[in-house]
Amino acid sequence: MKCTRCRQKAVVALPSHTAGFCAPCYLVYFERQVQRAIKERRLFKPEDKIIIALSGGKDSLALASQLKSLGYDISGLHIDLAIPESSPTAREHVEKFCDSRAIPLFVLEMKKQGLAIPKVKSRIKRPVCSICGKIKRYYLNKLAMDKGFTALATGHNLDDETARLFSNLFSWNEAYLGDQGPYLPEENGFVRKVKPLYRLSEFETASFCFIAKINYCLAPCPYSRGASFSFYKTLLDELEHRQPGRKLSFYEGFLNKGQKAFAMLNEERGITPSPCRECGYPTSEDICGVCRVKSMLADSG
């Protein structure tokens, strides 16, 4: 296979774009996809102060590398979940990455907050993933607001977004559909949230990391086995394999034709968040989810 741009030998084949790229041209392609996402969805401007959630995986490190090389004002935030099988190596990857690229890094240790994920998991009967996600979103937003960042960027990719859209549509979750997209504005105590990698698949971010020599953490979370999102991703991979380009057209189609209707429903029925009685974090309940988890841990000793 030859590179679509320069006719040299291709190293990445992208059936979704009917294209193949050599290593240098692939980096150009990747950068253009990120720039297109930022511009078309008006994610942020050069003057924005951006904090990136860095898990140590391929997507977040690829995002930080790309935004840094585009000249944006970025910092990183890593949340150390205190999971023995994966957290130490994830943190090490993030720290080395940020050191090598002079990216300022904040690290929040959940153990110090009394929220080490193994401890939380031991006190609940259902899967810990949703609570872990809630805790991460809480501290990402809190630090971004406390430190005066104007946007919180995450490495969610096209596979993450289509799997989530598929799940939300399958359950007709109107509230989640109204909020889904690569851009959520700052409002009601929440920082602006952006997903500049939404046009790129996991295969594409992994290829980028390989070519750009980004050493990312391969250790999976030991608690994520059997997660429904992984199953949805496998289903959608089969669809993409048979009909290349369907994931992007499915997601872009939703953003262009469907999302607004669900957002309007949310506005009509919406509940404006108010400050949590315990910590002041915006919540639709009297006490926010993280304070409820803390209270549950305190009650169970």
Next chain:
Amino acid sequence: MRITLEPENRQVLLPKVSTVTGLLNKLGLKSNQALVIRNNELLTPDEKIYPDDAIIVRQVASRG
């Protein structure tokens, strides 16, 4: 042919595979689910592979 599967870092031996597509089919993977690496270079699905090759198949799906 010696294959290393990542992220689990498991080694498998596969005879009689002549292309990257054939290799992925044997492993039950689609071309958008894994990087295929030989001599520190990425391989496209149409690439030929040989019995003496040492190949890494790195699955790309995030798990947590």
